[in-house]
Amino acid sequence: MKLTDKIAAHSSPFPFFTFEFFPPRTDQGFENLVPRIGRLSSLKPLAISVTWGAGGSTKERSLDLAGLTQSNFGTDVILHLTCTNMVQGMVDEALLAAKERGIQNILALRGDPPRGKEEWIPIDPKFQHGIDLVSYIHSKPELSSHFCVGVAGYPEGHPDNLISEETEMEYLQQKVDAGAGFIVTQIFYNVDRFLTWIKKVRERGIKVPIIPGIMPIQTYSSFLRLVKLCGIDVPPSVRLALEDIKLDDQSVKNYGVQLAVDMIRQITAAGVVPGVHLCTLNLEKSVQRVLEQLQWTGVSHSFQNKLISEETSNKAEPATDGRFVSPSAAANAATLGLANIPPSGTEVGSGELNKADSWDDFPNGRFGDFKSPAYGDQGPWGNSGTVRPETLSEWGNPQSLSDLTTLFLNHLHSKINKTPFSPGPLSAESLLILPHLEKLTKRGWWTVGSQPAVDGKESSDEVVGWGPKTGFIFQKGFVEFFCTEEDLNQIEKQVEQKGEEWVHWFAANSRGECRGNVPEDGRNAVTWGVFPGQEIIQTTIIEQENFLSWAEEAFSIWKNWASFYRPGSPERALLESVHHERWLVSIVHHNYKDASALWTFLSEA
Structure with missing residues (x-):
């Protein structure tokens, strides 16, 4: 009608x-x-x-x-x-x-x-x-x-x-x-x-x-x-x-x-x-x-005098380079019990998920649960896109790999507020690992997402805290960056020789090829919280499905960025070559008790 x-x-x-x-x-x-x-x-x-x-x-x-x-x-x-x-x-x-x-x-x-x-x-x-x-x-x-x-x-x-x-x-x-x-x-x-x-x-x-x-x-x-x-x-x-x-x-x-x-x-x-x-x-x-x-619903239950206390409280802005808001995953949530909402009758998981009718996400970022109905939000009316004409002047006219390295370093040093991959300036949490991000970027590994390892910080902590005030936060260190295939091969060799099963990684290119050492159907929880009266809340889960989905978007950003320059121009040639040749790499180190474990491992690669 x-x-x-x-x-x-x-x-x-x-x-x-x-x-x-x-x-x-x-x-x-x-x-x-x-x-x-x-x-x-x-x-x-x-x-x-x-x-x-x-x-x-x-x-x-x-x-x-x-x-x-x-x-x-x-x-x-x-x-x-x-x-x-x-x-x-x-x-x-x-x-x-x-x-x-x-x-x-x-x-x-x-x-x-x-x-x-x-x-x-x-x-x-x-x-x-x-x-x-x-x-x-x-x-x-x-x-x-x-x-x-x-x-x-x-x-x-x-x-x-x-x-x-x-x-x-x-x-x-x-x-x-x-x-x-x-x-x-x-x-x-x-x-x-x-x-x-x-x-x-x-x-x-x-x-x-x-x-x-x-x-x-x-x-x-x-x-x-x-x-x-x-x-x-x-x-x-x-x-x-x-x-x-x-x-x-x-x-x-x-x-x-x-x-x-x-x-x-x-x-x-x-x-x-x-x-x-x-x-x-x-x-x-x-x-x-x-x-x-x-x-307006005709529902007999009334919540007029109370706000529902769902059995979850996920991280509003998990640590990243201040660029990608690290993921919101689906977590345990209290069933509303509305009289006219039929139950789903199916389970969609265990532990971090409850029944589908009570499954609600906090849509924060790239690595939420790929099974979530809210996975992949692109903003209202399709208005996504991180490259717009008004932002190009801030990035100059990159014509060489060193120009791109300088651009990413300028973001780390707060000389520019954003990059095509980073909608805002660095977060306070990123400052905790800034020297490591600088070191990787200077070697041409352009970092676009990361977080430091955290071992039981109070959830009220102003830098890494999230959720209810009476809890503790844990994080595994992870980092994402673009690098050459030659460097990727070296990283893979380093993982085989010295990773000792402490390091998991994924890598993808614009052709849809994927490499890594995460077991099939493996899921790495890299951010979680422990709060009174609740199961453990996992807000960031990295797995192949959501990594590949993000990788597809990441490489489309390079292509999008290139399209703003005329065909045959040095800028367009550079950005298209990066799109075609570079790999997006995501690395997690599982030893969250050692804050330097990830960075020590990478420095030896």
Whole structure:
């Protein structure tokens, strides 16, 4: 059913809500997401939206997820469709596939800006902006009659467009005039600013339904990443509240639920929207709790006077080079026990995992559990990407390997705040191992992720602490870097001769080749915490599946970076050669009681 018709027919005593999901990267994550969507579908959302990767990079998974959701759970789907790197044939194919699955709602987005001129993916000039998709669909009677098309709204301005509010409003007007039937906004946390924006939209004569995007804060690190990515205005009161609890993921999660509830109450009380769009990050606990506190679900249990104390509290920002937030894994979580949430009836693991219906992640980084439904989050509406035109000047014009070494060293020395692989400056934890990172980088092993060994530090420690205050933190030292195949061969020989089963490693290249000495199906927990009344919490697990998934992304960054330089230029030749020739290496030393064990081993390689 078309969303506009469903909105018009909505007769519930409370506003409607929709959920947003993305296709996980792995088959296991996909399989575990489907029952999660089934459980959340029982809350009776008006619709469920499914995101679409730039250039159709998640096309098959997006269509499969959308089709399964609509056919298995009877919930209407809004399929996102971006025009970045899409040609007419690809658009036609996607729309036909959606139509065959009975999907009638499309959210037409521009998506990520083109990453330079990427010759290997043709760009159709007819699809440069969201309005182009809207106009195209409405230009064909067989599509126009079948689909209801929505578009994005940006209460705080589009993060990639340095244009005036009036110009942004004009673009929105043009999209509606072209046939858009509803508007879903980018996520925000400043309600007053949203209410001012929507008043201006209505004064302009735009009458279509506007659905505000609300994302409950899951972890402090993911919040910061999304704020930066989307250019979100965060009220000082929110920043201050988070600053006091940023090391305790459960407290952040609880605060995120209450903040979302307060925002929704303020927005709906103003009577300016018919419902809200909840961005789930493929997680279920927080949105359940939000809807329960709003009393929008018909659930008999009440959490009004308490916040659920889930039996997990994972690390908000495990130690890395201050670049990659080291992983959030799924961990034990208390079952909510909502009366209308059917149990999964299946076990997805033991020890670090409980039943699937209580399996909730803290989506922090690269090495979460690859079976998790939340594995592989790319940010809202497909806006991932770490290389953007405005950041190129900070990195200069690298034309030699020594230029790249200097770039990575400049990041270690805080002369630059980011690299294509590192969205922010070094963390305080990285300073504990800075001399070792410098030594590796100077030899041409460009480090992109690491953490020091930690043996039982108090969880309240300001540098390495996380979780509840009454606990202890343990970490194995690990490091990731890019190096040549010749150096990799030397590392492998060193492991065989002196590793003594204390060292595990993986290595991968851009051709998909993988090497290493981790046993088949081996899983290395490299960060864990011990807290009263809980099982041991493992927040970082490195295994082949999640390493290869990350390696694929890492090499795409080199390719992406190269695409910003003209073909034949020294910069492009250098970056493409690195993409083709280097290996990404991940090394773990299991002796966490010796803080120097990993670095001593590598210095002898």
